[in-house]
Amino acid sequence: MRRSPSFQISTKNSAKPTTSIDLTNHLSARGGLFYQDIDTGTTASIKAKNDPNLLAATYDHSISADTDLNIDLQSLITSELNSLYPLTLNQETSNKSANTTKFIDERGGKDKHFFVFTSAGKLVFSQWENENHAMGLTGIIHTVMNYFNINDNTAMRQFTMYGKDGIMTRFVFLDKNHIKLMVQCNNNYESTAQLQQQLDLVYSYIISSVSQRNLNKLMLKRSNFDLQHYLTDLDQQLLKSLCESLATQPKLTWFANSLECLPMSPKKRNAINSILSTTYLDFNISNHNGQILYTLVTSLDMRLISILRPSNHTLHTMDLQILFEVVRAQLTDLLLDKVLWFPICFQKFNDNGFLYALIKVLPNNTIMMVISSQKNAFDILNEFVRRIEDKMIDDNTCNNLELQLLDWHKKFPYINHFIYKMKRTVQIYTPSQPTNEMLQFYYHLKNLCEDDKGTNLNKSSVAMLKWKNDATPGLLSGVYWATEKFELYILLNDINLSNQSILKSAKLLIQHIREIESYLFISRGVTF
Amino acid sequence: MNSNVTSIKLVLLGEAAVGKSSIVLRFVSNDFAENKEPTIGAAFLTQRVNMADHTIKFEIWDTAGQERFASLAPMYYRNAQAALVVYDVTKPQSFIKARHWVKELHEQASKGIVIALVGNKMDLLESEEDRKVAKEEAEKLSQEENLLFFETSAKTGDNVNEVFLAIGEKIPLKKSDGSNTDGLRGTEDGRIDLNKPDDTSNPNSCGC
Numbered sequence: 001m002r003r004s005p006s007f008q009i010s011t012k013n014s015a016k017p018t019t020s021i022d023l024t025n026h027l028s029a030r031g032g033l034f035y036q037d038i039d040t041g042t043t044a045s046i047k048a049k050n051d052p053n054l055l056a057a058t059y060d061h062s063i064s065a066d067t068d069l070n071i072d073l074q075s076l077i078t079s080e081l082n083s084l085y086p087l088t089l090n091q092e093t094s095n096k097s098a099n100t101t102k103f104i105d106e107r108g109g110k111d112k113h114f115f116v117f118t119s120a121g122k123l124v125f126s127q128w129e130n131e132n133h134a135m136g137l138t139g140i141i142h143t144v145m146n147y148f149n150i151n152d153n154t155a156m157r158q159f160t161m162y163g164k165d166g167i168m169t170r171f172v173f174l175d176k177n178h179i180k181l182m183v184q185c186n187n188n189y190e191s192t193a194q195l196q197q198q199l200d201l202v203y204s205y206i207i208s209s210v211s212q213r214n215l216n217k218l219m220l221k222r223s224n225f226d227l228q229h230y231l232t233d234l235d236q237q238l239l240k241s242l243c244e245s246l247a248t249q250p251k252l253t254w255f256a257n258s259l260e261c262l263p264m265s266p267k268k269r270n271a272i273n274s275i276l277s278t279t280y281l282d283f284n285i286s287n288h289n290g291q292i293l294y295t296l297v298t299s300l301d302m303r304l305i306s307i308l309r310p311s312n313h314t315l316h317t318m319d320l321q322i323l324f325e326v327v328r329a330q331l332t333d334l335l336l337d338k339v340l341w342f343p344i345c346f347q348k349f350n351d352n353g354f355l356y357a358l359i360k361v362l363p364n365n366t367i368m369m370v371i372s373s374q375k376n377a378f379d380i381l382n383e384f385v386r387r388i389e390d391k392m393i394d395d396n397t398c399n400n401l402e403l404q405l406l407d408w409h410k411k412f413p414y415i416n417h418f419i420y421k422m423k424r425t426v427q428i429y430t431p432s433q434p435t436n437e438m439l440q441f442y443y444h445l446k447n448l449c450e451d452d453k454g455t456n457l458n459k460s461s462v463a464m465l466k467w468k469n470d471a472t473p474g475l476l477s478g479v480y481w482a483t484e485k486f487e488l489y490i491l492l493n494d495i496n497l498s499n500q501s502i503l504k505s506a507k508l509l510i511q512h513i514r515e516i517e518s519y520l521f522i523s524r525g526v527t528f
Numbered sequence: 529m530n531s532n533v534t535s536i537k538l539v540l541l542g543e544a545a546v547g548k549s550s551i552v553l554r555f556v557s558n559d560f561a562e563n564k565e566p567t568i569g570a571a572f573l574t575q576r577v578n579m580a581d582h583t584i585k586f587e588i589w590d591t592a593g594q595e596r597f598a599s600l601a602p603m604y605y606r607n608a609q610a611a612l613v614v615y616d617v618t619k620p621q622s623f624i625k626a627r628h629w630v631k632e633l634h635e636q637a638s639k640g641i642v643i644a645l646v647g648n649k650m651d652l653l654e655s656e657e658d659r660k661v662a663k664e665e666a667e668k669l670s671q672e673e674n675l676l677f678f679e680t681s682a683k684t685g686d687n688v689n690e691v692f693l694a695i696g697e698k699i700p701l702k703k704s705d706g707s708n709t710d711g712l713r714g715t716e717d718g719r720i721d722l723n724k725p726d727d728t729s730n731p732n733s734c735g736c
Binding site: 209210232233234235237326329330332333336337338339340341342343357375376378382 | 544545549553556557561564565566567568569570571572573590592594595596597600603
């Protein structure tokens with residue numbers, strides 16, 4: 001199998017998730033309604049299993065009548081999913097039929113697939129190329145989700161299936177107003193909470209272009225509203241690329257639920273801060289207060305340089321992550337000296353209305369992002385940015401902003417890679433972007449210290465793991481250290497270090513980071 | 529050095545994927561990008577063009593064709609002196625949309641706005657059969673509505689500069705002394721003078 005776990009480790013989490021819902025038990029517990037014998041509904045469904053469309057129809061029908069409810073849901077879903085999308089196939093069986101090869105192609109090297117559908121069960125987005133198959137699957141899932149909702153008033157969070165060869169597939173759900181999201185996941189290192197958070201990111205992305213108020217209006221008017229065709233090509237394209245990168249190239253900022261800062265000398269950061277604040281003050285004197293809500297300066301790879309914000313408001317990390325994704329998708333345009341101006345709904349900030357964003361790349365390779373609540377504010381904001389630009393061009397300290405930090409490898413020879421998160425400011429620092437494999441290790445470590453809702457088990461915890469790595473020769477060990485102030489993830493080169501010396505290295509690293517904190521993080525930003 | 533600079537605010541309108549951004553890219557950078565990302569919201573950029581004894585500075589609003597951004601369109605064309613209404617010669621639907629834009633502009637935009645109707649993607653016409661919007665039909669609309677009319681290809685660059693030059697010729701030269709008639713408080717370099725008294729931008733101020 002392609003995606004067998006590359007590390008061997010025995011932890012309670014990786015072997016079997018603790019949150020799986022056993023559908024069979026759940027159903028049989030309902031007693032009278034559920035019989036063990038197979039009735040006509042089930043037979044019909046099983047016959048129809050090669051045709052997903054027919055199946056969804058059959059199943060809808062059978063659930064409509066109470067007496068037909070006696071279906072073993074899990075076996076139904078399992079058999080249907082296997083026929084739609086054989087999870088357990090290995091190389092030999094995949095050659096057997098043309099159909100199965102097609103399904104394998106559909107996986108396209110991903111171990112995650114995202115689906116979005118409306119509360120009426122209409123498909124909005126899927127990462128499967130064959131839309132009919134996706135519709136069939138979402139039809140079933142939609143019915144199952146509703147079943148739990150109606151009968152128990154519980155939201156189904158996930159269920160797990162094991163293929164014949166023991167490969168685990170999880171389906172994780174998020175039920176939002178009018179929209180349901182699902183991810184089908186073949187890896188074992190991301191927890192349910194983490195997958196749900198990714199679904200929330202996808203949801204926020206949809207809201208960022210539609211807004212919750214509009215969505216409510218559309219769906220309340222007609223619950224079977226076709227959201228898929230309401231979303232534009234642009235929306236679909238952005239959704240697709242977001243889900244693609246969630247599945248294949250997850251960003252560190254998503255993993256750590258935080259933002260990354262550009263390491264800079266405090267002198268340079270202060271220079272930019274003061275340009276922002278003096279320009280803003282000039283504007284206030286000219287009676288244009290209230291037009292500028294937030295101003296962000298980032299590097300071209302979306303690492304924060306400075307923030308100007310009202311003292312009583314902060315922006316939610318996820319809102320900014322979404323803004324950064326939108327900007328990233330338009331970077332080619334921006335580099336052609338275009339100034340972008342577009343509406344965006346920040347779901348965590350205010351999901352009812354739109355804010356307006358002006359985005360411009362400046363000659364010193366920074367991106368200016370100015371957010372306003374007024375859609376006619378472009379001219380004012382553009383002038384604001386132009387004044388900042390002039391001042392930055394005049395000021396030599398505003399060039400070559402990134403600070404190359406001293407070679408920490410020399411200081412910490414055993415440390416292969418690390419991520420440090422400052423919890424108060426939700427910012428992270430890492431010396432280099434981790435590879436996908438490194439991220440998997442970090443996920444592993446983190447999951448040891450979290451419950452299934454994603455909250456830390458203890459106020460502070462330390463986890464240490466050693467992996468036998470199939471992919472690369474040699475061994476790896478890792479440390480995760482979380483306190484109320486920070487989270488630290490470390491991968492070490494050497495497995496033969498004693499626990500004491502590992503912890504000692506970690507402590508030294510923390511000390512070192514604290515010393516250079518003002519270089520690595522934005523502690524307050526500029527407020528007004 | 530040319531001191532006679534006229535600023536022209538120009539807006540591009542039209543259905544999604546007809547090639548508005550590509551026309552701008554051809555005009556500004558003489559370049560073309562296959563499979564360009566759709567524009568989000570609108571993109572603003574400027575381009576200077578020297579004509580005879582003066583310079584025209586085009587301030588271009590390249591708007592997104594997506595319907596969900598349509599409510600923002602008035603903001604872009606409200607003060608515009610020129611508009612390019614673009615359609616795709618192989619997509620009849622885009623021509624219908626173009627008619628709508630022309631109508632809206634005549635009703636809502638400033639009176640003297642110069643509108644150019646532009647049929648783009650001429651490079652896709654290998655034979656006349658590929659054409660789905662007749663030239664005569666577009667010409668007829670142009671005469672009725674007093675539009676400039678061009679058929680262009682942003683991909684090959686055919687006729688693109690001509691559109692902008694024609695607009696530049698048709699717009700009367702203005703002395704750039706800030707007395708623009710379009711309500712914008714422009715200064716010589718096309719910037720907004722924030723220190724100028726302004727009675728419209730701040731309706732909420734109490735004036736005391």
